Amino acid sequence: MDTNQTHSLLNAATDILGKKDGFRVWSVIVTLFGDLARNKDDQISGALLTHLMESMGIRPQATRVALHRLRKDEWISSQKFGRTVRYSLTETGFAQSLEARSRIYNVKPTAPENWHILIAQPMPQARRIALDQSYISKGYLNVSPGVLLGKGKLSENYSDFLGLEGDLKTIPNWLKSSCAPADITQGYDALCDDLAQFTKLLESHPTSSPHETAALRILIIHNWRRLLLRHADLPAEFYPDDWPGLMSRRLVMGLLDRLKRPPLPELQS
Amino acid sequence: MDTNQTHSLLNAATDILGKKDGFRVWSVIVTLFGDLARNKDDQISGALLTHLMESMGIRPQATRVALHRLRKDEWISSQKFGRTVRYSLTETGFAQSLEARSRIYNVKPTAPENWHILIAQPMPQARRIALDQSYISKGYLNVSPGVLLGKGKLSENYSDFLGLEGDLKTIPNWLKSSCAPADITQGYDALCDDLAQFTKLLESHPTSSPHETAALRILIIHNWRRLLLRHADLPAEFYPDDWPGLMSRRLVMGLLDRLKRPPLPELQS
Numbered sequence: 002m003d004t005n006q007t008h009s010l011l012n013a014a015t016d017i018l019g020k021k022d023g024f025r026v027w028s029v030i031v032t033l034f035g036d037l038a039r040n041k042d043d044q045i046s047g048a049l050l051t052h053l054m055e056s057m058g059i060r061p062q063a064t065r066v067a068l069h070r071l072r073k074d075e076w077i078s079s080q081k082f083g084r085t086v087r088y089s090l091t092e093t094g095f096a097q098s099l100e101a102r103s104r105i106y107n108v109k110p111t112a113p114e115n116w117h118i119l120i121a122q123p124m125p126q127a128r129r130i131a132l133d134q135s136y137i138s139k140g141y142l143n144v145s146p147g148v149l150l151g152k153g154k155l156s157e158n159y160s161d162f163l164g165l166e167g168d169l170k171t172i173p174n175w176l177k178s179s180c181a182p183a184d185i186t187q188g189y190d191a192l193c194d195d196l197a198q199f200t201k202l203l204e205s206h207p208t209s210s211p212h213e214t215a216a217l218r219i220l221i222i223h224n225w226r227r228l229l230l231r232h233a234d235l236p237a238e239f240y241p242d243d244w245p246g247l248m249s250r251r252l253v254m255g256l257l258d259r260l261k262r263p264p265l266p267e268l269q270s
Numbered sequence: 271m272d273t274n275q276t277h278s279l280l281n282a283a284t285d286i287l288g289k290k291d292g293f294r295v296w297s298v299i300v301t302l303f304g305d306l307a308r309n310k311d312d313q314i315s316g317a318l319l320t321h322l323m324e325s326m327g328i329r330p331q332a333t334r335v336a337l338h339r340l341r342k343d344e345w346i347s348s349q350k351f352g353r354t355v356r357y358s359l360t361e362t363g364f365a366q367s368l369e370a371r372s373r374i375y376n377v378k379p380t381a382p383e384n385w386h387i388l389i390a391q392p393m394p395q396a397r398r399i400a401l402d403q404s405y406i407s408k409g410y411l412n413v414s415p416g417v418l419l420g421k422g423k424l425s426e427n428y429s430d431f432l433g434l435e436g437d438l439k440t441i442p443n444w445l446k447s448s449c450a451p452a453d454i455t456q457g458y459d460a461l462c463d464d465l466a467q468f469t470k471l472l473e474s475h476p477t478s479s480p481h482e483t484a485a486l487r488i489l490i491i492h493n494w495r496r497l498l499l500r501h502a503d504l505p506a507e508f509y510p511d512d513w514p515g516l517m518s519r520r521l522v523m524g525l526l527d528r529l530k531r532p533p534l535p536e537l538q539s
Contacts, residue, residue: 122444123414145392155439167436170424175391
């Protein structure tokens with residue numbers, strides 16, 4: 002594949018999938034590490050990082066600033082080897098990356114065998130909202146004020162709640178609507194359009210280089226996870242049948258399957 | 271047993287257990303039918319009714335008025351045989367009596383194998399209170415606004431709710447307190463005192479006639495059911511350990527076991 006064609010594919014892809022509102026450079030780097038640094042001690046050279054970021058239209062200076070921030074936040078660490086720098090995820094960074102990965106790359110979220118529900122004591126609204134928020138961040142679905150639905154069995158630590166563990170029997174339409182809030186639905190609608198456009202683009206560029214493939218994967222995954230991680234992780238039956246979040250997942254998984262991840266050593270060499 | 275002693279036992283018992291605030295004559299008759307008319311077609315003669323009611327200090331005229339009301343409400347029906355009248359429960363009256371009986375005479379309410387919980391859609395308060403009330407009257411426990419706990423498996427008819435069916439894992443203290451509201455707790459406290467006093471009285475009157483026994487049972491059951499049917503039907507673990515409702519049940523069941531129900535034909539003869 003000649004460089005011109007490669008260049009034009011990445012440029013066109015970046016026009017479609019890059020530079021969205023709210024894209025943060027450090028956040029793109031997080032996506033990059035999530036896709037390429039699969040093992041605990043994987044290192045990515047500064048040169049590869051800068052190259053991949055640049056191919057998505059992000060200037061080296063912006064990448065440097067973002068890397069500095071991520072190092073300060075102890076999300077990544079760096080090691081110098083003569084004139085080259087290598088970055089790797091810290092323990093915290095790797096743990097968080099691993100957790101997000103289980104959602105991002107999940108082809109079909111299946112319902113757990115058990116569910117549990119926690120009912121909080123009636124309390125003043127401000128306190129209740131804070132309580133609900135703290136459980137949402139643990140992955141609970143906030144069904145209604147003070148009512149939290151969680152996956153799996155109930156652990157022993159919830160003696161302040163009425164706790165029931167068992168099978169989910171009915172998921173009403175009002176809950177499905179609340180699991181699919183308007184802003185996220187709009188985001189997925191736009192993503193479906195973008196991915197359809199990108200799929201067409203890919204058809205006229207049947208092959209791509211390892212670096213190009215890596216950059217394309219990062220663009221796709223970044224768009225996907227920005228929406229995905231803003232809502233609860235639930236199986237398909239929690240959403241309206243025609244929800245674009247379900248279609249987005251199918252499109253993303255199809256594209257990632259087609260654009261297989263190049264091995265890190267191959268990219269690094 | 272001589273009539274004087276019988277008379278003084280019933281008088282003393284009525285002093286303790288009779289004529290409470292809010293005792294309604296028709297309601298005492300409901301208790302009487304519940305205890306004596308165990309089978310669908312059991313008839314109680316007007317003479318026996320009047321006699322038992324009079325022995326609890328209720329005048330024949332008041333009994334007549336109450337019987338008239340219960341007949342008008344189609345709770346009982348009457349049949350004339352020459353100069354005697356016989357009363358029996360209507361189909362509705364018997365069904366309701368049977369339902370209440372399963373609670374009133376239950377020595378130890380046990381937890382069901384399954385529980386289910388219904389979560390209603392967030393809605394305006396007035397509508398939600400009406401919804402909660404309609405489920406409370408079906409025997410649900412209103413855990414918090416729009417959250418209803420029911421016994422047994424979930425039937426298919428609840429598609430407007432999020433429905434979970436399974437095991438109850440934790441019953442928090444705040445729920446135990448709300449299951450034992452202050453006014454009912456006070457009522458049970460007073461009943462415990464009355465029953466202790468009555469038990470002492472009974473010790474000095476070791477035997478009693480069938481009519482006397484029937485009247486004493488009705489006095490006890492009436493006090494008991496007036497409190498019992500004002501709160502949800504739940505096993506002991508839903509209440510604070512020292513709740514007087516649990517002690518009241520033990521005292522009532524002990525007394526009813528001691529004052530065995532006289533057979534209706536024996537009373538009627």
